[in-house]
Amino acid sequence: MDCRQHLNKREYLSLPSGVICIGFFNASEGREPDDVYGLFFCRGDLSTDFCQNCVANATKDIVQRRCPTQMAALIWYDECFLRYSNKIMFSTMERDPNYTLWNTQNVAVHADFNRILVDTIGTAVYQAANMPAGAKKFAATKANYTMQDMLYVLVQCTPDLSSSDCHQCLLSAYSGLQVCCNEKRGGRILYPSCIVNFEMYLNYNETYVEEAAALAPSPVPQGKSFIFFFVKA
Structure with missing residues (x-):
């Protein structure tokens, strides 16, 4: 079979x-x-x-x-x-095979963009990696970039990863984004064990995220669908 x-x-x-x-x-x-x-x-x-x-x-x-x-x-x-x-x-952090996608447009004002991006992704990574056992290792957040633009970040690990493996996976993914997507208006990297995505448009269900944050014990529609697949012989 x-x-x-x-x-x-x-x-x-x-x-x-x-x-x-x-x-x-x-x-x-x-x-x-x-x-x-x-x-x-x-x-x-x-x-x-x-x-x-x-x-x-x-x-x-x-x-x-x-x-x-x-x-x-x-x-x-x-x-x-x-x-x-x-x-x-199962329960193994894997980074290969992976896929990276980025917006071809650069941010218009980039003096503080990388700092804001690092801070925002760092917050999301900490939240996702420190979810309790059995919970979704998912986090999404946003930050003001300019008067006109918001930065939206989404990160997630497979729930079977340990907190340390999730943290390591997300940091590795973000390092990959820094190579491909410096000063771009969006980028995402897809690992078998985690994903990191940032955009200048809303890339997550904001209602869900706000309701989940309100229910948390302490504070700590979307773009077009796309498909990527890999095959191993």
Whole structure:
């Protein structure tokens, strides 16, 4: 039985609502050499229905259309990420393969842009990495850049990472953004274990983030969807 058959057998399209509610799931099935490991996670600000639809579409896309015979593959949507492999990958921080995307336009006034970006991403990284066990390792925040422009930042790790691994993953991703996206109006880097995204437009569900912050014990629509996928032979 190959990975595709195992993935179908896991019935990702009909997972229990409790699993979708936290936006993360991992599972394994089979025995060597035919075992398969799979996981998905959704962006932390999405509704249960949106998450479930994204995972269903990603499962069909990667299994039926893009990678019908591969033993390992991963696919990023703007709203969710899905991956399967014949090798163990749970609770392990991974940075490869990765994908980077940036806005081709530069910021108009850049004297303080890098400082503001570092401060804003640093705040989000700290929040995400220090979420309690079992919680979404997700954070989003914003900062004033100019009178006309706001900076919006979104970061997230897979919830199975430790706090230290999440922190390390996000810092590594941001270091990659500094190489590609210095003084750009937006950029994102996608790792198998985490994502970092900054934009000059609202790139997260602001209502969810504000409500979550109001419910926290202490303070500590979106752009167009896009898809990236990698295949391993």
